[in-house]
Amino acid sequence: MNKSELINNLILENKNNKISVNIIKNTVKEILYCMTLNISQGHRIEIRGFGVFSLYYRSARIYLHPKTGNILRLKSQYITYFKLGKKFREKINI
Known part of the structure; x- marks a missing residue:
C-alpha cells in the first residue's frame, strides 16, 4: 500500500x-x-501495538554479487529498521 x-x-x-x-x-x-x-x-518512533521504527548503522563491507561473482565495496550507511509490535505479530500469526 x-x-x-x-x-x-x-x-x-x-x-x-x-x-x-x-x-x-x-x-x-x-x-x-x-x-x-x-x-x-x-529518534526512535514507537507505536504501541504496531511496531518500532529506528535507525541502524551498517558499517562498510565487501559484497560478492551472487550472479556475476564481482566483488563490490559497499559504503557505510544508516538504514531504517522496523520491528513488529507484539499485538501486530499475534494478528498476523493467527
Whole structure:
C-alpha cells in the first residue's frame, strides 16, 4: 500500500463524511513528514501495538554479487529498521 492508497482507504472508512477529505490528506502527509523528520534525526518512533521504527548503522563491507561473482565495496550507511509490535505479530500469526 502506498500513501495515496492509504488516504483513499481512510476516505472510504470515513462514514457519513464526518471528516473532510482535505483534513484526511493533510493529516496523513503531516504524520509521515513528522515520522521522517524524527527518524532522520536519530529518534526512535514507537507505536504501541504496531511496531518500532529506528535507525541502524551498517558499517562498510565487501559484497560478492551472487550472479556475476564481482566483488563490490559497499559504503557505510544508516538504514531504517522496523520491528513488529507484539499485538501486530499475534494478528498476523493467527
